[in-house]
Amino acid sequence: MDVKHIKDYLSWLYYQYLLITCSYVLEPWEQSIFNTVLLTAIAMMIYSSYVFIPIHIQLAMDFFSGIVGGQHESTVALMS
Amino acid sequence: MPVEPNHEECARHSKCPSPLPVHNGALYKRSFNESFEETPMFVAVLTYMGYGILTLFGYLRDFLRAWKIEKCHNATERGEQKDFVPLYQDFENFYTRNLYMRIRDNWNRPVCSVPGERVDVVERYTEDYNWTFKFTGRVIKGVINMGSYNYLGFAQNQGLCFLIFFVFRFNLLLSVSFRYDTIPVSLFFSSLQSVFLCNLDIHEELESLVARFLGVEAAMTYGMGFATNSMNIPALVGKGCLILSDELNHASLVLGARLSGAPIRIFKHNNMQSLEKLLRDAIVQGQPRTHRPWKKILIVVEGIYSMEGSIVRLPEVIALKKKYKAYLYLDEAHSIGALGPTGRGVVDYFGLDPRDVDIMMGTFTKSFGSAGGYIGGSKVLIDYLRKHSHSTAYATSMSPPVAEQIIASMKCIMGDDGTSLGQDRVQQLAANTRYFRRRLVEMGFIIYGNSDSPVVPLMLYMPGKIGAFGREMLKRNIGVVVVGFPATPIIESRARFCVSAAHTKEMLDLALREISEVGDLLQLKYSRHHFVPLLDRPFDETTYEETDD
Numbered sequence: 001m002d003v004k005h006i007k008d009y010l011s012w013l014y015y016q017y018l019l020i021t022c023s024y025v026l027e028p029w030e031q032s033i034f035n036t037v038l039l040t041a042i043a044m045m046i047y048s049s050y051v052f053i054p055i056h057i058q059l060a061m062d063f064f065s066g067i068v069g070g071q072h073e074s075t076v077a078l079m080s
Numbered sequence: 081m082p083v084e085p086n087h088e089e090c091a092r093h094s095k096c097p098s099p100l101p102v103h104n105g106a107l108y109k110r111s112f113n114e115s116f117e118e119t120p121m122f123v124a125v126l127t128y129m130g131y132g133i134l135t136l137f138g139y140l141r142d143f144l145r146a147w148k149i150e151k152c153h154n155a156t157e158r159g160e161q162k163d164f165v166p167l168y169q170d171f172e173n174f175y176t177r178n179l180y181m182r183i184r185d186n187w188n189r190p191v192c193s194v195p196g197e198r199v200d201v202v203e204r205y206t207e208d209y210n211w212t213f214k215f216t217g218r219v220i221k222g223v224i225n226m227g228s229y230n231y232l233g234f235a236q237n238q239g240l241c242f243l244i245f246f247v248f249r250f251n252l253l254l255s256v257s258f259r260y261d262t263i264p265v266s267l268f269f270s271s272l273q274s275v276f277l278c279n280l281d282i283h284e285e286l287e288s289l290v291a292r293f294l295g296v297e298a299a300m301t302y303g304m305g306f307a308t309n310s311m312n313i314p315a316l317v318g319k320g321c322l323i324l325s326d327e328l329n330h331a332s333l334v335l336g337a338r339l340s341g342a343p344i345r346i347f348k349h350n351n352m353q354s355l356e357k358l359l360r361d362a363i364v365q366g367q368p369r370t371h372r373p374w375k376k377i378l379i380v381v382e383g384i385y386s387m388e389g390s391i392v393r394l395p396e397v398i399a400l401k402k403k404y405k406a407y408l409y410l411d412e413a414h415s416i417g418a419l420g421p422t423g424r425g426v427v428d429y430f431g432l433d434p435r436d437v438d439i440m441m442g443t444f445t446k447s448f449g450s451a452g453g454y455i456g457g458s459k460v461l462i463d464y465l466r467k468h469s470h471s472t473a474y475a476t477s478m479s480p481p482v483a484e485q486i487i488a489s490m491k492c493i494m495g496d497d498g499t500s501l502g503q504d505r506v507q508q509l510a511a512n513t514r515y516f517r518r519r520l521v522e523m524g525f526i527i528y529g530n531s532d533s534p535v536v537p538l539m540l541y542m543p544g545k546i547g548a549f550g551r552e553m554l555k556r557n558i559g560v561v562v563v564g565f566p567a568t569p570i571i572e573s574r575a576r577f578c579v580s581a582a583h584t585k586e587m588l589d590l591a592l593r594e595i596s597e598v599g600d601l602l603q604l605k606y607s608r609h610h611f612v613p614l615l616d617r618p619f620d621e622t623t624y625e626e627t628d629d
């Protein structure tokens with residue numbers, strides 16, 4: 001019952017996706033090109049955000065902690 | 081009866097700074113509810129995105145065709161003409177080839193019955209994505225017809241009108257053809273050459289009946305509505321005259337205006353400020369370069385606009401026309417029979433005097449279930465047109481069975497047949513229209529136009545949904561007309577329903593239920609009920625007092 005519900009919902013979502021992106025009127029091979037391009041773009045986005053965002057956050061944190069309160073620490077570190 | 085603008089009231093309004101929005105309502109006897117809800121922002125963005133994707137794929141396909149990777153089904157330039165001006169490169173051709181072709185199955189469906197309230201559609205399928213169609217041999221029976229301009233339901237093959245139409249025998253029946261919109265039962269072309277030579281009694285009877293129906297001095301009829309416009313405007317105006325035309329006027333009016341050779345200035349759709357500004361400028365500045373006054377200024381408007389479902393602001397147009405001494409050409413193709421308490425069109429709807437409209441034009445193709453057009457007006461005008469119009473001199477006269485059909489349906493509307501059937505139809509249409517429109521608005525669709533107009537545009541916007549809506553509705557046994565570019569602006573694609581007096585409440589309810597279901601499926605209920613009332617305009621911007629000095 002629940003599975004069917006979810007399946008229905010997913011197919012409805014897919015239908016909306018078809019309509020909004022106009023893939024609805026594309027021929028099947030065009031549809032697969034479009035889906036492939038879109039999926040690749042999204043996958044690349046997710047991958048690059050997975051790879052780069054943590055590093056960037058790390059760097060940003062370092063930078064800001066350096067500005068805000070890092071003065072003492074770094075001097076301490078230097079001295080010791 | 082003429083309705084004079086209430087001067088005292090106008091004067092009072094324009095002076096006192098009232099806190100309430102002041103309307104030009106003094107000119108109107110009844111409330112004039114016309115709304116064009118704004119396109120929601122995200123819908124507009126998604127629509128453009130959709131067109132963007134389709135255009136990209138269009139370029140891809142054109143590229144494949146150019147490199148002969150894919151077979152080109154479309155017309156192409158011939159090899160020996162390759163140095164000539166390219167024929168198939170403009171945007172319209174690109175659009176037809178790459179966008180329209182994908183959803184072409186929604187248009188030009190063959191029909192095989194009387195297009196009354198129900199219609200039989202021939203089933204067809206395609207193997208090459210709409211480039212060619214094949215018939216399956218089956219017929220989809222009893223499709224509820226929400227697409228014909230059959231306002232009063234006279235497109236029928238039973239009843240009085242039909243009998244008169246067929247009992248009438250005429251020897252010169254040459255060919256049978258079907259029209260694209262109302263598709264009158266069938267058209268019999270007589271081989272009469274010109275009105276001068278072959279005006280039969282029945283034509284005279286028809287013309288006097290039309291004049292009586294419209295409440296004008298005289299009228300004349302033509303075999304084709306389109307030609308009535310495109311051939312008579314050039315007879316009325318020419319060099320030294322000015323045409324002021326609504327931006328959404330029908331192609332026949334546009335053609336007529338262009339053929340006349342007179343300069344054309346366009347005002348915003350149904351916008352009286354815009355019209356008044358053009359009139360003022362025209363009078364102040366006169367003709368370009370010479371600055372002589374214009375000989376005539378002709379305002380060209382339609383009664384009901386068939387794509388927007390709006391009704392012309394006739395009281396204001398007439399007031400302006402009187403104030404600036406211009407002439408008014410009113411095309412009642414859709415409104416005649418369909419509007420007004422007695423079915424006499426917009427003039428009747430607003431309770432105005434037909435003599436205030438200089439040229440009353442209309443067609444018999446819609447409400448009367450027949451074919452042809454008429455022009456009504458003063459005796460002088462009609463005599464002049466009889467002598468000077470191309471469509472009287474060179475066209476064939478209307479074939480008698482067609483004339484007979486018009487006479488029968490017109491008499492029915494006027495109650496001359498001794499029954500109230502016609503009047504009932506007019507009232508039924510008004511009731512159906514209000515019911516259908518009210519329910520659609522309640523469901524949350526964006527509906528354009530006037531609440532009394534039987535043309536009901538439902539906004540679809542996205543190109544994918546145009547195709548989906550037509551197909552889903554036909555699957556549910558309801559025939560609708562979907563409209564996109566170039567008939568509408570590119571993002572305002574819509575479905576257009578035409579309510580008919582022949583629709584019963586059950587049919588409308590069924591149609592509404594299915595529309596609602598498809599609306600949910602396709603997510604079409606965009607409306608946020610943010611109406612922009614068009615009448616909320618301060619009065620002192622435009623005042624319509626007649627100045628007789």
Ligand SMILES: Cc1ncc(COP(=O)(O)O)c(C=O)c1O
Binds near residue numbers: 306309330413452
């Ligand atoms: C406003 C208007 N004028 C004229 C015409 C032409 O009339 P007909 O179809 O009878 O030639 C039409 C219809 O299609 C129309 O909508």
